[in-house]
Amino acid sequence: MSPKNTNILVYIVLLVVASYVAYATDPNQLQDFCVGVNNPIDGLFVNGLFCKNPMVVKAEDFYFQGLDKAGNTNNQVGSNVTRVTAMNLPGLNTLGISLARIDVAPYGVNTPHHHPRATEILTVLEGTFYAGFITSNLQNGENKLFTKILNKGDVFIFPQGLIHFESNIGHTPAVALSAFSSQNPGVVTIAAATFGANPPISVDVLSRAFQLNPVIVKNLQSRRFE
Numbered sequence: 001m002s003p004k005n006t007n008i009l010v011y012i013v014l015l016v017v018a019s020y021v022a023y024a025t026d027p028n029q030l031q032d033f034c035v036g037v038n039n040p041i042d043g044l045f046v047n048g049l050f051c052k053n054p055m056v057v058k059a060e061d062f063y064f065q066g067l068d069k070a071g072n073t074n075n076q077v078g079s080n081v082t083r084v085t086a087m088n089l090p091g092l093n094t095l096g097i098s099l100a101r102i103d104v105a106p107y108g109v110n111t112p113h114h115h116p117r118a119t120e121i122l123t124v125l126e127g128t129f130y131a132g133f134i135t136s137n138l139q140n141g142e143n144k145l146f147t148k149i150l151n152k153g154d155v156f157i158f159p160q161g162l163i164h165f166e167s168n169i170g171h172t173p174a175v176a177l178s179a180f181s182s183q184n185p186g187v188v189t190i191a192a193a194t195f196g197a198n199p200p201i202s203v204d205v206l207s208r209a210f211q212l213n214p215v216i217v218k219n220l221q222s223r224r225f226e
């Protein structure tokens with residue numbers, strides 16, 4: 001081998017080693033937390049779910065039925081999300097993807113929430129949505145809102161971790177199908193997490209945070225959130 005070729009070879013080897021090192025990070029978390037235990041007998045599950053022996057895996061493990069059926073939107077917020085994640089479609093375990101059907105009654109809202117572990121890509125199947133997401137705190141202190149009116153066939157993205165919402169601004173039921181970049185995206189509903197936490201967050205904390213009279217905070221905390 002000529003010295004020049006040897007140099008190229010060394011360069012390629014270094015590149016491979018460097019990219020290997022770059023990938024040698026901890027795996028992404030697949031649930032809110034996973035507290036360590038010393039004895040496996042005290043443990044519940046690993047990061048994700050245990051794997052079924054491939055010799056006994058069946059087509060049914062990759063199959064889910066019923067997304068043609070609308071969720072019941074007869075509730076406070078006028079919306080219902082039917083989730084298809086590794087929890088009810090075990091074949092999704094370790095594959096980093098999942099799905100949800102979103103039904104919103106006329107003037108109903110899939111209220112502001114975020115997914116700690118996934119980006120969402122939404123496709124409108126029926127009706128008209130007003131949808132948007134808010135950036136994290138920008139350098140100038142702003143939180144920028146990006147919104148769109150979405151009609152049948154339109155697609156919109158909610159980047160991972162950002163607060164977003166969809167409301168039905170039409171006169172007929174609206175339906176969307178969303179895909180997520182996690183087998184378990186998780187949901188944090190803003191109203192429920194802040195005013196419906198169990199046990200409740202101190203009234204002083206919320207009064208300061210939302211700059212509201214404590215009486216109003218207590219009123220909000222007395223409500224039931226979906």
Ligand SMILES: *[C@@H]1O[C@H](CO)[C@@H](O)[C@H](O)[C@H]1NC(C)=O
Pocket residue numbers: 070071072073074075079080081226
């Ligand atoms: C969503 O719809 C399902 C199926 O109709 C129903 O069982 C569930 O209670 C509904 N959830 C809410 C929050 O209304």
